[in-house]
Amino acid sequence: MKKLLISIVFAAIMFSTPAIVFANAGPVFWQGHPSSTILSIEENSPIRVEKEDLVFDFSDDDHSFHTISGKVTATYEMFNPTNELQSVQMAFPFIGTLDSFVGEEIVITEDENVLEYDVYIGDVVNSYRDPLQVDKRTNFDFKSIVGTVTKNPYKAKHFTETEKGKRYIIDVKPTTDQRINFVIDFNFDHKKTKVLTNGFNRYERSGEKTKIAVWCYEPETLEVFVLGEDIDLKISAYTDGEFKEKTNFFTYEILTQEIELKQYLISYITSHINSKNIEMISDNQIYNLYAKSFDEYLTQNMGYVSEHDLLAQQHDQRMLTLVYTVEFPQNGRKTVGVSYRTSGTMDKTKTVKPLHTFEYILNPAANWKDFKNLNIKIITPEEAPYVVKSNIEWLNQENKLYTATLSSLPEEDLFFTLYAEEKITLLDKVGGNLQKRFGYLTPIVLGLVGLLMMGAVVMVILYKKTGNELE
Structure with missing residues (x-):
């Protein structure tokens, strides 16, 4: 026994x-973000949407992150009922990060001709790691979205875009194989001076006395950008982290340059941001985003900002809006299409296997004169081939295909949930x-x-x- x-x-x-x-190997919850229909920048557009064909294709899921992703294609049959030519500015809002923005994945067409668009950078959206906290409505405020579609420069509290600053370029070189702890000491009054540093990873401050430092194993180029009253840089180096063992085994050279803040910020950000498609975003939009961040950190940190503070902006989930123009002839029709990738919210807190929920915001359709005939198709993935929850009725066509036809917009925004099994059992819920x-x-x-x-x-x-x- x-x-x-x-x-x-x-x-x-x-x-x-x-x-x-x-x-x-992975979390039990991973937040996705809603996708959206296109909207008119004008609130009272005369254009009618006579039909929208909406396809969610998850057959080519790339298994990115911890959730299901797929391609969304929305095709709109639109009509201009007026006797005048209509030049209509349209917007497609979506949630993403600057460092992961891939312009090639978003295609906008007019009668099958690819349209160019401008990218406008909006505010950071709420991100969660707890399903009880999620509130998608805080992410899609369309008045706020339209408010970001502007070419006006950001108005800062602490500086102007044309204000000139002094750029210190510091080339440091250890002269032996031993690393050095390179140190700059300076004093500044935050009411008179603003400081932006690049390349340093240590910062100490007591009143006006400030110390910045970085370990150098090889030649390094560091920068200090100063707005307002100039500062006096005192250079030293040490072999320890407590600044007790001084060393002279290094050389340095300081070059200075007078440059406008806007030019400096744009040059710095475009050369350091990770996005491969940063050239698709205008200098004005880049300046507005990072000038706002710079301005806020100057208040928060009493006149001192590091490059780590600014570069963190590229990783934040935020509202990005693509704006384009479609020309409608009098009493004429146009077919407008938008295709892009989307990812859902993965949730294993309710079931043994993950639930994948996708949301599609429809309320901007109210900006059009009329909106009718919404046809939706879902091509589900192998790992979650069944629609187990939604706010509309679906017809299961078999072979992982679901369809729905609506003569008008539903009362609420569209959502649907995919699951590995056709029904959620009691055992599924217990395991979840x-x-x-x-x-x-x-x-x-x-x-x-x-x-x-x-x-x-x-x-x-x-x-x-x-x-x-x-x-």
């Missing part, structure tokens, strides 16, 4: 170990609840429960056997 008990325990441990390793409560520890908890149950069974068997022997 002891051998049997040992075998059962060993088997339970062997079977639970792979599950524990797998659980650490465990994942919600214990997260990565769920397999361990299940393993312990299994061991306890097997132990209980063994104890019952032993008890019965002992009882039979006594009889």
